[in-house]
Amino acid sequence: MKNFGIVMATFAVVIFLIGASFFGLTVIEDGQAGVRADFGRIAEQPVRTGWHFYLRLFTWFEIWNIKTQEIKETAQVPSSEGLISTLDVSVLYNIPLEKVVQVRKTIGRNYVETVVEPYVRESIRNVISGYNVKALYSESSRKEIGEKILYFLQEKLAPRGIQVQDVLLRDVRLPPAFAQSIEAKLKTEQESLQKDFELIKAKKDAEIEIARAQGVAKSNVIIAESLTDPYLRYRFIQGLQSNNLQVIYVPTEANLPVMEAGRFGKKAAAEAK
Numbered sequence: 543m544k545n546f547g548i549v550m551a552t553f554a555v556v557i558f559l560i561g562a563s564f565f566g567l568t569v570i571e572d573g574q575a576g577v578r579a580d581f582g583r584i585a586e587q588p589v590r591t592g593w594h595f596y597l598r599l600f601t602w603f604e605i606w607n608i609k610t611q612e613i614k615e616t617a618q619v620p621s622s623e624g625l626i627s628t629l630d631v632s633v634l635y636n637i638p639l640e641k642v643v644q645v646r647k648t649i650g651r652n653y654v655e656t657v658v659e660p661y662v663r664e665s666i667r668n669v670i671s672g673y674n675v676k677a678l679y680s681e682s683s684r685k686e687i688g689e690k691i692l693y694f695l696q697e698k699l700a701p702r703g704i705q706v707q708d709v710l711l712r713d714v715r716l717p718p719a720f721a722q723s724i725e726a727k728l729k730t731e732q733e734s735l736q737k738d739f740e741l742i743k744a745k746k747d748a749e750i751e752i753a754r755a756q757g758v759a760k761s762n763v764i765i766a767e768s769l770t771d772p773y774l775r776y777r778f779i780q781g782l783q784s785n786n787l788q789v790i791y792v793p794t795e796a797n798l799p800v801m802e803a804g805r806f807g808k809k810a811a812a813e814a815k
Contacts, residue, residue, distance in 0.1 A: 566603075568594045573609040575642045578602075588642045604651065610636045610707060613654065615662050619670040627678055629670065630713040633662050633695065633706060641703035649702065657702060665694040678714050687711065 569592075570576045576589030580601050589603070596603065613633045618626050635658065637645055645653050669690045670678075677683040692709040699706055 568603040577604040628715040632710040644703040
């Protein structure tokens with residue numbers, strides 16, 4: 543009985559190995575699609591998510607990524623003037639579920655190297671060649687260039703089953719000579735703006751000084767008009783009556799000032815004694 547049990551266990555293992563060699567299991571997750579071929583003939587419909595059993599001798603599976611993917615391309619392209627600029631471009635694309643079988647049949651698994659990358663390079667060259675270098679420096683022109691590249695790729699790749707979602711210009715490096723001229727121009731413009739600011743400030747400062755001088759002049763006129771003869775006599779008498787020694791200037795008939803009224807008052811008092 544013991545030997546019989548060993549024989550049965552061995553037989554079960556052999557059967558399992560034979561079955562495993564003939565049967566396969568493929569798991570397709572979200573964001574993936576399967577391409578199935580029976581007897582070498584690719585099925586017309588893609589295989590959706592889930593577990594799928596198949597016979598290895600007659601069937602094979604390929605799992606395709608249908609999520610959004612990115613291609614990064616760095617290209618050196620001539621402008622309309624013949625100057626070489628360097629562009630860093632990102633292309634976002636994916637293969638829709640219903641187009642997976644078409645791409646597999648008409649292009650194959652290496653569709654990125656076969657069609658996507660060549661068309662990306664061609665689109666960059668064709669679009670940039672119509673612009674001068676100065677346009678690449680403009681934000682609005684960069685947006686327009688991205689839209690034109692996107693339209694070109696969609697027109698070329700959509701019939702092949704590849705959906706292009708967006709084109710992003712990550713960086714534009716201008717020719718060194720042109721970049722230096724741009725920097726020099728910007729520096730000159732900044733210096734001009736600085737001088738304009740200084741000129742405006744100088745004009746404002748002059749206006750402030752003129753206004754201050756006009757205020758002082760008006761103040762002097764008002765003070766001069768207020769110094770009447772009765773007011774000056776009043777101040778003179780008030781100074782004589784006070785005990786404080788001070789200098790008071792009043793006009794006389796001879797147009798000479800009477801000075802040091804306190805000292806004169808003390809002298810007159812001494813002579814009286």
